[in-house]
Amino acid sequence: MFYFKLGLRNIIRNFRKTMLTMATLTIGMAAILLYNGSNAYVFGQFSENLIRSEYGHFQIYKSGYLANVDDHPYDHLIEGYREISGELMKIPGVKFVAPRLSFSGLIASDNTSTTIYGQAGNPRQENKFWHNTISNGSFISSDDPEGILAGKGLVRRLSGELGDTFTIMATMKGKGLNGIDVKLKGVIDLGEADARNKMYGLVNLDRAQHLLGVGQSVDRLLVMLDNTAKMQKVEPEIREICSNNGLEYRRWDELAVVFKGIRDMFKMNEYILCGIIISILTFIIANTMSMNLLERMREIGTIRALGTNRKRVMYIFLAESSLIGLIGSFAGIILGLLLALCINLTGGIYHGPSGYHTFIAPQLQGILIYMLVFILDAAVSALMTARRASRMYIAETLRYI
DSSP states (O other), X not given: OHHHHHHHHHXXXXXXXXXXXXXXXXXXXXXXXXXXHHHHHHHHHHHXXXXXXXXXXXXXXXXXXXXXXXXXXXXXXXXXXHHHHHHHHTXXXXXXXXXXXXXXXXXXXXXXXXXXEEEEEOHHHHTTSOOTTEEEEOOOBTTBTTEEEEEHHHHHHHTOOTTOEEEEEEEOTTSOEEEEEEEEEEEEOOOTTOGGGGTEEEEEHHHHHHHHTOTTOXXXXXXXXXXXXXXXXXXXXXXXXXXXXXXXXXXHHHHOHHHHHHHHHHHHHHHHXXXXXXXXXXXHHHHHHHHHHHHXXXXXHHHHHTTOOHHHHHHHHHHHHHHHHHHHHHHHHHHXXXXXXXXXXXXXXXXXXXXXXXXXXXXXXXHHHHHHHHHHHHHHHTHHHHHHHHTXXXXXXXXXX
């Protein structure tokens, strides 16, 4: 504590000089906090969108399904899924369980045909997902079992309109060929960049089960929680149910490979930005401490002559630089939080024609980690100066003018 008190006195004594150094550190910390907070918000929204529109929090399969899905997709289906769904619904935090069955084949209109890679589900449960990209028509319902919700690109390929009837043909589990008629109820726009837009279709579960000849089986169960933060708490119970019923499961982030790649890329950008800021701060702090050493040569000689050992002289400089890092990073956190508050209150960062707004969501863990990094960087930056000060001869420092 003595060394930090002495360091604080030195900072106050050379306030104007250290103020410039701390100002640079403050701006750097605020910049990192804002970038980290914007990334946290973007990927928080992105992950929730993927969970609620496509993956659910967990997906449960028959053991061996994922390893054989390409060659034998119908040999590892979940039978008696209603009983398993009932067990899952007893877990605190589970909002609902949605059965799904995937299928592929040909879909034909009166004039043309094309490939379809579709999904089937219970309309009541599927409607709980965020299907807010429906551009025309309505969602499928149990009252109209022949309805289909098709991708905008698929409808365009079929030259179809709402109410048109199409025929889906697919290979059954027993290798035979089967077909069903479906009526276009709605059009969903997944985006032109998404390849599924040209092949996607959602139909009633019982219609797809009839098409594929799989009885009451499904290939997966999607488990939705009432809060994503409960995943770690719920996962052990899901693991136990899977183990007791010959099932396997995957978390949503294990399935969303593209999400992980994009997140890692943005994280790398954040680390690069942090590295650049730290590199600049290292030179600035090292220069400041070197100037402080030159101004205190005779002081160092005096305290050395009075019995202060080399190690204690080194501690004085390290404590001072660490305080500069602590004060500067703390001020940067305050500045960053104030800027984040202003940005959020004014509607976030607007992204042009897309109409999307990015808000800042500061993460406590990230703030503390970067604060620690900045303090350590400040201490390391002064290490060479501190060693130089501790190794100087007493006579040499006393003669310094």
